[in-house]
Amino acid sequence: MTADGTPEYLINKYPAGFNPMEKSEEDDVSLTLGLAGENEGWLWDLATVYGSNEMDVYTTNSMNFTLWNETGQSQENFYDGTYWAKQWTTSLDASKEYDIGLAAPMTFATGLEYRKDEYGIKPGEPASYYGAGASSFPGYNPATNTGSYDRNSYATFLNFIFVPTNDWLVDVAVRYEDYSDFGNETVGKITTRYDFTDSLAVRGTVSTGFRAPTLGEGFYSAVNVGPTSASPQLQPNSAAAAELGFGAGLQPETSENISIGLVFTPFRGLTSTIDAYQIDISDRIQRGSFSFSTGQGTNTITGRTTGSYNSQLPDPADTNGDGTPDASFNEALGQALVKFGYIGVWNDPAAPGGSLDPSARASISVSMFNNSLDTRTTGVDWVTTYSTGFDWGSIDWTVAANYNKTEVLDTKAAPASLGGATMYSLSGLSNIETNSPEYRINLGARISVGDFTINIRENIYGPQYTLSSASSYPLSVRNELDLVTLGSGLYYKNQINELYMTNVEVSYTPTDSLRLSLGMDNIFNEYPDKTPSAIWDYNQERYANTSRAYLTGSPVGFFGSRWFAKLGYDF
Incomplete structure (x- = not known):
C-alpha cells in the first residue's frame, strides 16, 4: 500500500x-x-x-x-x-x-x-x-x-x-x-x-x-x-x-x-x-x-x-x-x-x-x-x-x-x-x-615467419577521472569518498587508474591474395575501476541505484575480452 x-x-x-x-x-x-x-x-x-x-x-x-x-x-x-x-x-x-x-x-x-x-x-x-x-x-x-x-x-x-x-x-x-x-x-x-x-x-x-x-x-x-x-x-x-x-x-x-x-x-x-x-x-x-x-x-x-x-x-x-x-x-x-x-x-x-x-x-x-x-x-x-x-x-x-x-x-x-x-x-x-x-x-x-605473422600489442593507459556531486550524500558516505572542493560545491572523484590491455592477432597468408586471421583483444580480461563502493552501497540500500558497476569513459570499456576472426582477399 x-x-x-x-x-x-x-x-x-x-x-x-x-x-x-x-x-x-x-x-x-x-x-x-x-x-x-x-x-x-x-x-x-x-x-x-x-x-x-x-x-x-x-x-x-x-x-x-x-x-x-x-x-x-x-x-x-x-x-x-x-x-x-x-x-x-x-x-x-x-x-x-x-x-x-x-x-x-x-x-x-x-x-x-x-x-x-x-x-x-x-x-x-x-x-x-x-x-x-x-x-x-x-x-x-x-x-x-x-x-x-x-x-x-x-x-x-x-x-x-x-x-x-x-x-x-x-x-x-x-x-x-x-x-x-x-x-x-x-x-x-x-x-x-x-x-x-x-x-x-x-x-x-x-x-x-x-x-x-x-x-x-x-x-x-x-x-x-x-x-x-x-x-x-x-x-x-x-x-x-x-x-x-x-x-x-x-x-x-x-x-x-x-x-x-x-x-x-x-x-x-x-x-x-x-x-x-x-x-x-x-x-x-x-x-x-x-x-x-x-x-x-x-x-x-x-x-x-x-x-x-x-x-x-x-x-x-x-x-x-x-x-x-x-x-x-x-x-x-x-x-x-x-x-x-x-x-x-x-x-x-x-x-x-x-x-x-x-x-x-x-x-x-x-x-x-x-x-x-x-x-x-x-x-x-x-x-x-x-x-x-x-x-x-x-x-x-x-x-x-x-x-x-x-x-x-x-x-x-x-x-x-x-x-x-x-x-x-x-x-x-x-x-x-x-x-x-x-x-x-x-x-x-610483429613477428613474421614464412606465411605466418604474429602481431602482439600492449596498450597502457594512464589514469583519468571525473567529478560528481557529493552534496546529496550523508556524511557517513562522504567520509569514504575522495572529495574535491570546486567553487562552492563538494564533489567526489570517479577515479580510473592505470590500465593494461594486451591484444594478439595471428595471420596466415597462403597466397598473395588470401589472408586468414584469428585474434583476441584484451586477452587478460581487464576492466576499468568500479563505481565507488560507498556510492554503490548507499544507492542499493535506497533502491535508487542508477549507476553502472564500472565507470564509463575508459578506453578499455567494460565488455572484457573479445575474440575475432577475419578473412581478407585482394583482387
Whole structure:
C-alpha cells in the first residue's frame, strides 16, 4: 500500500521493483573499389568507398506505465526502433613531378572528392513510445525523435612539394570543401623538414583545420527515463533547440595547429621521432545539459508515469536539501520540452511522452550537442621503430608514447531564454579536461615467419577521472569518498587508474591474395575501476541505484575480452 492507501498493484506491475535492460543488434557493411594507373607522367588513383551501419534497439524486462494504468496490462519487451547511417565517398587523386630547377623535381598533386552522408532513426513499435513509453528507454517517437537526413559535400585540394636543397623540403597544401547544409570551408598547411645530417632532422607544421558535425550529432534525439527523472536529448537543429535560443544549429569546429619535432635515425633499421604540438579548437562540438525540476515535498502521490511515491523527498528544485533552490532549476526549459512533446503535456497520460504532473517530484535534464567551447590541447608524441632480421624470419618492434593535456579556454554564454543557466558547470568543465588518460604507451612486436605473422600489442593507459556531486550524500558516505572542493560545491572523484590491455592477432597468408586471421583483444580480461563502493552501497540500500558497476569513459570499456576472426582477399 502507498501512503494514501492506494494498492501498490494499481500503479506498478512490479511491486518489488524491476531492472530494465537495453539490447541492440547491429549490422555493418563496407565496400571499397579502386583503380590506379599512370598516363603521360601523371600518377592517378580513383576510388569509391561505401559503408553503412544499422542498429536495432530494444528495451527488455520493462513496462509501459501508461498502458498498465489504462488497461491493466503491459508487455515486458519492446522494440524501440532503429538508427542507421550510410556514407559513400568517391575520390580522384593525381600527381606529377615538374623540374623547376631546384635540388629535386617539384611534386604537384590535386584531387576531387564527392561524399554523400545519410542518417536516420526509424520509430519503434507503438507500445514502446505510447504515453510514458517503455520504462528506462522509451522507443523512438515519430512525433519528436525520428526522421531521415542527408547531405552532400564536394572537395578539392592542391598540394605542392618543393625541395630547395638536398637537405630541405617544403610541403604546402590547401583544401576547399562545400557542404550542402552549412556552407564552405577552406583550410591549409605548411610543413617543412631540414636534415642536419643523415641521422638527424628537424620538422615542423603550421595548419588550420575544421571538422563538420556528423549528421548523428546534428539530428540524434532520444529520451532516457528513470523512476523520478527524464533525460531528453534534443536535436541541435530542431524547433525545440531554436525555441531555447540555439537557432543557428550545429556548426563546424575550426582549429589552428602547430607542431615541431625531431627525427633521429642513428643506424639502419632504427628510427625515432619526437613531436610537440598545440591544437586550438574553436566552437568545439560538445554535449551540454540543463536541468528542470517539478513537484513539492508535500505531494500525495506521483503521476502514473513513474509509479513511485515518497512524501519525505525535498522540493526537487532543492536537490541537495539545503533549503535553497538549486541554480539548475529552470522551469522555462521544462515548458519548452512540453511544448514540443519531448516530455508530454500536463496531466495527459496518453500524450506522447506521458504526463508531466506539476505536483509530482521529477528531475528533468536535457542534453544537446552545441558549439559552446574553445579548447587548447598541448602534448608530446614519441615513436620508435626497429627491425631485426633472423634466419627464420623477422621482428618489427614499435614503442610509442603520448602525453597531452586539454584546457578549456572559453565557454559561451547560454541563451537568455534559459534564464541565466550555465552551459557547463564547474565540474562539467573539469571533466572535459580530465576525462581522458594522462598518457598512452603502445608496445608492439610483429613477428613474421614464412606465411605466418604474429602481431602482439600492449596498450597502457594512464589514469583519468571525473567529478560528481557529493552534496546529496550523508556524511557517513562522504567520509569514504575522495572529495574535491570546486567553487562552492563538494564533489567526489570517479577515479580510473592505470590500465593494461594486451591484444594478439595471428595471420596466415597462403597466397598473395588470401589472408586468414584469428585474434583476441584484451586477452587478460581487464576492466576499468568500479563505481565507488560507498556510492554503490548507499544507492542499493535506497533502491535508487542508477549507476553502472564500472565507470564509463575508459578506453578499455567494460565488455572484457573479445575474440575475432577475419578473412581478407585482394583482387
